[in-house]
Amino acid sequence: MSVFNLDNQNKNLDNKIVAGLERLSQVFRILLWEKAKEHSLSPLQIQLLIFIRHHSADKTTVSYLAQEFNFTKPTISDAIKTLEQKQLIQKVTNTSDARSYTINLTAAGKKIVLETENFANPLTTIISKAKDSDKIVLWDNISSLIISLNKLEVISVQRTCFNCKHYSIKNKHHFCNLLDLKLLTQDIRIDCKEFEIA
Ligand code: SF4
Structure with a gap:
């Protein structure tokens, strides 16, 4: 039984709640896209920058980021490569394993975070009034x-x-x-x- 079938949805509160959550999930995508367009970055690249800015180095490996964002390691590696080419991040090679690295933001990367991390503010404003x-x-x-x-x-x-x-x-x-x-x-x-x- 699909919650997107309107007959099922409108006669059942459980289905309406799930459909409502799906609608809310679109909000983040839309708000993030607006920031992404302004900075010629993908939504994932912006999410990575924001996450790296606010988490410790052990959480900035490709493996950890792939798990965190539910993407494959090659997808995360590609996004990291682009961010490096744009000089928004720097890789810090692990001294005991030259193939693995953690990620630091450059000054330009930190500036992008400052300009984008408020993307969820329209939602915060509404919640703050409850x-x-x-x-x-x-x-x-x-x-x-x-x-x-x-x-x-x-x-x-x-x-x-x-x-x-x-x-x-x-x-x-x-x-x-x-x-x-x-x-x-x-x-x-x-x-x-x-x-x-x-
Ligand atoms: S229980 Fe763990 S996650 Fe929760 S506040 Fe304490 S340290 Fe943090």
């Missing part, structure tokens, strides 16, 4: 949906509390043992610098 209680319900549902999709292996890398070795349940509450902190719904992270796989 009531806090509604945001918490929304975040609870989004974070649960992400972990469920991760368990089904639909989405791969997830640096979220629910996959982290520092996460536990204490007195029926989410708890981070590293930060020694009770985690309320709004504290659950989906991309944490301190994350370590459980």
Whole structure:
């Protein structure tokens, strides 16, 4: 039964929610394309620059980026090659294995990130106007949906509390043992610098 069949969709709330999520997924693609056109880059190249800017060197290998963005390694390598030709990144060769490298942004690459990383702002503006209680319900549902999709292996890398070795349940509450902190719904992270796989 397809959620895109309008008879199925309009008489069933589950189907409408899924169809709505599909509609929302288009928003990021559209907003990113606008930035991509302005800078003569592909949406993937912009996503790579933004990701590299905000993550540690161990997450900037071709293998890691391929997993993160659900692309093949050759596709990521091609995008990296173009970014290097445009002098937006530099490869840093691994001293123990000359075939592998991590990626740094050049000053020009950092400038592109500054000019593009706000691409989701139209959405942020709308969310910021919602009531806090509604945001918490929304975040609870989004974070649960992400972990469920991760368990089904639909989405791969997830640096979220629910996959982290520092996460536990204490007195029926989410708890981070590293930060020694009770985690309320709004504290659950989906991309944490301190994350370590459980
Ligand atoms: S280290 Fe980060 S991801 Fe892990 S439980 Fe603590 S807050 Fe969550």
